[in-house]
Amino acid sequence: xxxIRNVLSCFVLILYATAATAATVQPLPSWNDxxxxxxxxxxxxxxxxxxxxxxVPTAERIAVFDxxxxxxxxxxxxxxxxxxxxxxxxxxxxxxxxxxxxxxxSLLKGDVKAALAGxxxxxxxxxxxxxxxxxxxxxxxxxxxxxxxxxxxxTGKLYTEMVYQPxxxxxxxxxxxxxxxxxxxxxxxxxxxxxxEAVYGIPPEQVxxxxxxxxxxxxxxAPVLVRLAEINFINDKGGKPVGIHSHIGRRPIAAFGNSDGxxxxxxxxxxxxxxxxxxxxxxxxxxxxxxxxxxSHIGRLxxxxxxxxxxxxxxxxxxxxxxVIYPPEK
Amino acid sequence: xxxIRNVLSCFVLILYATAATAATVQPLPSWNDxxxxxxxxxxxxxxxxxxxxxxVPTAERIAVFDxxxxxxxxxxxxxxxxxxxxxxxxxxxxxxxxxxxxxxxSLLKGDVKAALAGxxxxxxxxxxxxxxxxxxxxxxxxxxxxxxxxxxxxTGKLYTEMVYQPxxxxxxxxxxxxxxxxxxxxxxxxxxxxxxEAVYGIPPEQVxxxxxxxxxxxxxxAPVLVRLAEINFINDKGGKPVGIHSHIGRRPIAAFGNSDGxxxxxxxxxxxxxxxxxxxxxxxxxxxxxxxxxxSHIGRLxxxxxxxxxxxxxxxxxxxxxxVIYPPEK
Numbered sequence: 328x329x330x331i332r333n334v335l336s337c338f339v340l341i342l343y344a345t346a347a348t349a350a351t352v353q354p355l356p357s358w359n360d361x362x363x364x365x366x367x368x369x370x371x372x373x374x375x376x377x378x379x380x381x382x383v384p385t386a387e388r389i390a391v392f393d394x395x396x397x398x399x400x401x402x403x404x405x406x407x408x409x410x411x412x413x414x415x416x417x418x419x420x421x422x423x424x425x426x427x428x429x430x431x432x433s434l435l436k437g438d439v440k441a442a443l444a445g446x447x448x449x450x451x452x453x454x455x456x457x458x459x460x461x462x463x464x465x466x467x468x469x470x471x472x473x474x475x476x477x478x479x480x481x482t483g484k485l486y487t488e489m490v491y492q493p494x495x496x497x498x499x500x501x502x503x504x505x506x507x508x509x510x511x512x513x514x515x516x517x518x519x520x521x522x523x524e525a526v527y528g529i530p531p532e533q534v535x536x537x538x539x540x541x542x543x544x545x546x547x548x549a550p551v552l553v554r555l556a557e558i559n560f561i562n563d564k565g566g567k568p569v570g571i572h573s574h575i576g577r578r579p580i581a582a583f584g585n586s587d588g589x590x591x592x593x594x595x596x597x598x599x600x601x602x603x604x605x606x607x608x609x610x611x612x613x614x615x616x617x618x619x620x621x622x623s624h625i626g627r628l629x630x631x632x633x634x635x636x637x638x639x640x641x642x643x644x645x646x647x648x649x650x651v652i653y654p655p656e657k
Numbered sequence: 658x659x660x661i662r663n664v665l666s667c668f669v670l671i672l673y674a675t676a677a678t679a680a681t682v683q684p685l686p687s688w689n690d691x692x693x694x695x696x697x698x699x700x701x702x703x704x705x706x707x708x709x710x711x712x713v714p715t716a717e718r719i720a721v722f723d724x725x726x727x728x729x730x731x732x733x734x735x736x737x738x739x740x741x742x743x744x745x746x747x748x749x750x751x752x753x754x755x756x757x758x759x760x761x762x763s764l765l766k767g768d769v770k771a772a773l774a775g776x777x778x779x780x781x782x783x784x785x786x787x788x789x790x791x792x793x794x795x796x797x798x799x800x801x802x803x804x805x806x807x808x809x810x811x812t813g814k815l816y817t818e819m820v821y822q823p824x825x826x827x828x829x830x831x832x833x834x835x836x837x838x839x840x841x842x843x844x845x846x847x848x849x850x851x852x853x854e855a856v857y858g859i860p861p862e863q864v865x866x867x868x869x870x871x872x873x874x875x876x877x878x879a880p881v882l883v884r885l886a887e888i889n890f891i892n893d894k895g896g897k898p899v900g901i902h903s904h905i906g907r908r909p910i911a912a913f914g915n916s917d918g919x920x921x922x923x924x925x926x927x928x929x930x931x932x933x934x935x936x937x938x939x940x941x942x943x944x945x946x947x948x949x950x951x952x953s954h955i956g957r958l959x960x961x962x963x964x965x966x967x968x969x970x971x972x973x974x975x976x977x978x979x980x981v982i983y984p985p986e987k
Contacts, residue, residue, distance in 0.1 A: 386860060463902060507862075520906045530716060531906030532837075532862075541902060543895035543921055550924045552902055565873035572793060572871060572882055574904060576850045576861030591873055594880045 354500045357493040357651040363606065364648065366641045367497065370604045374580065375504050381602040385505040389579040391571060391592060392498070394512035394519060394536075396585040396626040397608050398527060399490040400479075402617040404443075404625055406486045407518050408450070410473055412439065414457035422456075431456070451558075454515075459539055459556035463517065466554055470521045484653070487526045491608075492651045497583075498527055506581070509533045511571055513563035513588055517554075535574045537562045567592035580604065590631040593640065605640040607631055612646040684830050687823040687981040693936065694978065696971045697827065700934040704910065705834050711932040715835040719909040721901060721922060722828070724842035724849060724866075726915040726956040727938050728857060729820040730809075732947040734773075734955055736816045737848050738780070740803055742769065744787035752786075761786070781888075788845065789869055789886035796884055800851045814983070817856045821938075822981045827913075828857055836911070841865045841901055843893035843918055847884075865904045867892045897922035910934065920961040923970065935970040937961055942976040 358364040373381040374388065395401035415425070415434050425431035430449040433441035443449055458466065479486055498508050510519060510529055516536030523529045538559040541552045562570040568591050571579065581604040582589070582596035593605040609628060610619050621629040635642050643649070688694040703711040704718065725731040745755070745764050755761035760779040763771035773779055788796065809816055828838050840849060840859055846866030853859045868889040871882045892900040898921050901909065911934040912919070912926035923935040939958060940949050951959040965972050973979070 386854070389862075516903075516906070524716070532719075532904065534906060538903065541899050543898045543925070545924075550898065550921065550928050552898060568873045568880065568882060569871045573846075573868065574862065576846070576864060591880065594875075595873070598880050 355493065355496050357496055357649060359648050359650050361644070361648040363641045363643045367500075367604070367606070370581070370602065371501065371504050373602055383580055383601065387577065387580065388501075388504070388506040389509065389575060389577060390501050390506045390581040391509045391511040391535075391575075391579045391583070391596065392494070393584040393586070393589045393592070394510050394514055396610065397491075397583055397589070398494050398498075398510070399486070400616060401626050402619070403481070405514065406479075406489075407514050408453075409477065409479075409486070410470070410518065411453050411457045413473060413477060414469070415453060418457065455539075455556040458515065458518075459554045461554055463541060463552040463554060466517060467521050470518055474522050487522060488656070489653055490526060491649070492654045493649045494583075494608075495527070495654065498529070501581070502528065507533065509535060509571075509575060509579070511535045511562065511567055511582075511592060513537055513561070513566075515539075516562075535562060535570045537566075563588045565591045568595035571595065582606070583608070584631070585610065586626040586628050587631045588626075590634060593631065594634075597638065597640070605635070605638070606643065607635050607640060608643045609645060611644050612649075612652070614646075615652045616645060618646075685823065685826050687826055687979060689978050689980050691974070691978040693971045693973045697830075697934070697936070700911070700932065701831065701834050704932055713910055713931065717907065717910065718831075718834070718836040719839065719905060719907060720831050720836045720911040721839045721841040721865075721905075721909045721913070721926065722824070723914040723916070723919045723922070724840050724844055726940065727821075727913055727919070728824050728828075728840070729816070730946060731956050732949070733811070734769075735844065736809075736819075737844050738783075739807065739809075739816070740800070740848065741783050741787045743803060743807060744799070745783060748787065784845075785869075785886040788848075789884045791884055793847065793871060793882040793884060796847055797851050800848055804852050817852060818986070819983055820856060821979070822984045823979045824913075824938075825857070825984065828859070831911070832858065837863065839863045839865060839901075839905060839909070841892065841897050841912075841922060843867055843891070843896075845869075846892075865892060865900045867896075893918045895921045898925035901925065912936070913938070914961070915940065916956040916958050917961045918956075920964060923961065924964075927968065927970070935965070935968075936973065937965050937970060938973045939975060941974050942979075942982065944976075945982045946975060948976075 354368065355364055373379055374383040376382060392398055395405050412434060415431060419425055419435055425435060430442035430445050430453060474487060477486060478484060479489060482489065501508055508529055510523060510533065512519060514536050516534055516538045519536055520531040520534050523534050524531065540555045540557045540559045542555055544551055544553055560566065560570065567589065571592065578599040579596045580599065582593045583606045584593055585608040597603045597605045607628065610617055612618060619626065620632060621627065684698065685694055703709055704713040706712060722728055725735050729736070742764060745761060749755055749765055755765060760772035760775050760783060804817060807816060808814060809819060812819065831838055838859055840853060840863065842849060844866050846864055846868045849866055850861040850864050853864050854861065870885045870887045870889045872885055874881050874883055890896065890900065897919065901922065908929045909926045910929065912923045913936045914923055915938040927933045927935045937958065940947050942948060949956065950962060951957065
C-alpha cells in the first residue's frame with residue numbers, strides 16, 4: 328500500500344516537475360525584465376547549479392528580508408504604529424488619566440501629529456502602554472483580531488493586502504530553489520508572528536524582530552509568559568546582524584531591504600565568502616505606492632543608496648521594475 | 658531529462674519507502690521495550706495519524722531537547738566548563754596576572770576544585786575570560802578546533818562521542834515523522850552551534866541557549882560581530898520558556914529534559930492545548946554512565962521528578978530503558 332501510494336505520488340511529482348520546468352521559463356511575473364530581476368535570477372541559478380564554483384548547499388541558502396517598506400508598505404507611518412494608536416483608543420476607557428497626559432491626550436483628540444511630536448520617547452510610551460502588561464497569548468489574540476479587520480486610512484485595504492506582489496513571488500521563487508526565507512525587521516517580533524505564515528509563508532521560527540522582555544510565571548497553576556514594559560532588543564541598523572546571528576546562527580547569502588536601517592544587514596550578508604546577493608527596494612512610485620528616499624522620516628534611504636551604487640548591489644526602481652504593486656483584490 | 662531523472666529517483670523513493678516501512682516495525686532499537694519507549698511511540702503515532710482527534714499538522718510538530726544530561730553526558734562537570742578550563746590554560750601566556758588571581762591561579766595549578774570554590778562568580782569570571790573579547794568567527798573556530806580533539810578525562814572519548822545513542826535515534830525518529838527538533842539548553846548558544854548539525858542533525862537556527870551580548874563593528878572596512886563580557890540571556894529554568902518563545906515563537910508539543918532546570922520547559926510544553934509529551938531522563942546507571950538525581954550539584958533532578966510522577970510525564974530509567982548508552986566506537 329505504501330509503495331503504491333508512492334508510485335502514485337511519483338506520477339504527480341513528475342507532472343509537477345514538468346510544470347515547474349515550464350514555469351521556470353518565466354519566474355517572477357510581476358517583475359519587469361529590468362536589471363534587478365536579471366540579477367536575482369542569475370544569482371539563484373549560480374548558487375543552485377551543482378558543480379558550479381558558486382554552488383551553495385541547501386542548508387546554507389539563507390535569505391533575509393526586512394519587512395516594513397520591503398515586504399509591505401510603511402507610509403504614512405509604520406503599520407505597527409497604526410495598531411498601537413488603535414489600541415490606545417480601545418484601552419482609553421480603562422485609563423481615564425490619559426485625557427490629561429501626553430502623548431495620549433493628543434491621540435485621543437485625533438491629533439496624531441501632536442502626539443508624535445514627542446519623538447521616540449512618545450512612541451516608546453505609546454508602545455509600552457499598548458504592547459506590555461498582558462500575557463503573550465492575550466497579545467497574540469489582539470494582533471490577530473486587529474490585522475484581520477483594520478484598514479489603512481489612505482487605501483482602505485487591509486494591511487495584509489498592502490504586501491508587495493513581486494516580493495511574494497520572490498519569496499516563493501527562493502523557497503522553490505531551496506532557500507529558507509527569514510524576516511529580519513525593526514518591527515515587533517510578536518506583532519509579526521501571528522500573521523507572517525499565512526501572508527508570506529514564513530513560520531514564526533523564521534521571524535526576527537525587536538522585542539520587549541517576557542517573564543515566566545505560574546498563574547492559578549498554569550504557566551504563562553507576561554510581557555514586560557522593558558526593551559529587550561532593538562533589531563535595527565547594527566542590531567540586525569546581531570539579531571541574525573542570535574536567531575539564525577549563520578550568515579545569510581542574500582539580503583533584501585529598503586532603508587538605512589538595513590544597511591548593516593546588507594553589509595554583513597555581502598561580506599561573507601562566496602557569491603552573495605544584496606538588494607534595496609527604492610520607493611519611486613508616488614502614483615501606485617509612495618515615492619521617498621533620502622529625506623523621509625519613515626524608511627529613510629540615503630547612506631545605503633550610496634553604498635549600493637559603490638558596491639554594485641541591486642536596486643529596485645519600483646516604478647520601472649514592478650508591473651504590479653499589491654496582489655489583485657479578491 | 659528532468660522527467661526521466663524524476664522517474665529514476667521515484668524508484669529509489671519506492672525502494673526507500675519499502676525499507677522504511679520495514680524499519681518502522683522496530684523504531685528506537687537502543688530503547689528497551691519499557692513504558693518510556695511505548696509512550697513515545699504511542700504519542701508519535703497519535704499526533705501523526707490524519708483524521709485522529711490528536712492529529713497535529715507538520716508545521717506545529719515542534720520538539721525541544723535540553724542538551725547537557727539529555728543529549729550528552731554532563732559529569733563530572735558540564736563539558737563547556739572543560740572547554741573553558743582548557744582555554745584558560747591556552748590563554749595563560751597572555752595573562753601573566755592570572756598567576757596570582759583567583760580563580761585562575763588555582764586552575765593553572767590544576768586545582769579545579771579550589772578554583773570552583775568561588776561558586777557562580779568564579780565560573781562567570783572564567784566564562785567571560787574565555788568566551789568574550791573576540792569576534793564570533795574567531796570563537797567559532799576555537800570551539801570547532803577544541804571539540805574535534807579534546808577528550809573527556811574519565812572516558813578518554815571525544816565529547817561528541819558521549820552523546821546518547823538512544824536520543825540520536827529519538828531525534829531521527831521524530832524528524833522522520835515530520836517533527837522539527839530544537840535544542841533548548843542552559844549551555845552557550847555559540848558553544849553548541851558549531852557542532853550540533855554534524856552530531857545531532859540540528860542546524861544552528863534550531864539551537865537555543867544562553868548567550869553573551871554581541872556588538873556589530875566595522876574593522877578595516879569589514880563588518881564583524883564582537884563578543885562582549887556581558888550576559889545577554891540565561892536560558893535555564895523560567896528562562897527556557899522565554900527562550901523558546903523568543904526563538905521558536907510557538908509552543909512545542911514535546912519536551913525532553915533531565916533536571917530541575919528543565920522543569921519550566923516541560924510545564925510550558927505540557928500546558929498547551931491538545932496532546933502533549935514530556936519526558937525526563939533519569940541518570941540511574943553508575944556502571945555505564947553516572948547515577949545522580951536529587952542531591953547532585955550538576956543536573957539536579959528533584960522537583961521535576963516529583964512533578965513527573967504527579968503529572969504522569971515519562972521518566973527514562975537509563976539503566977532499565979536503554980540497552981546502549983553511547984554510539985558504537987568507530
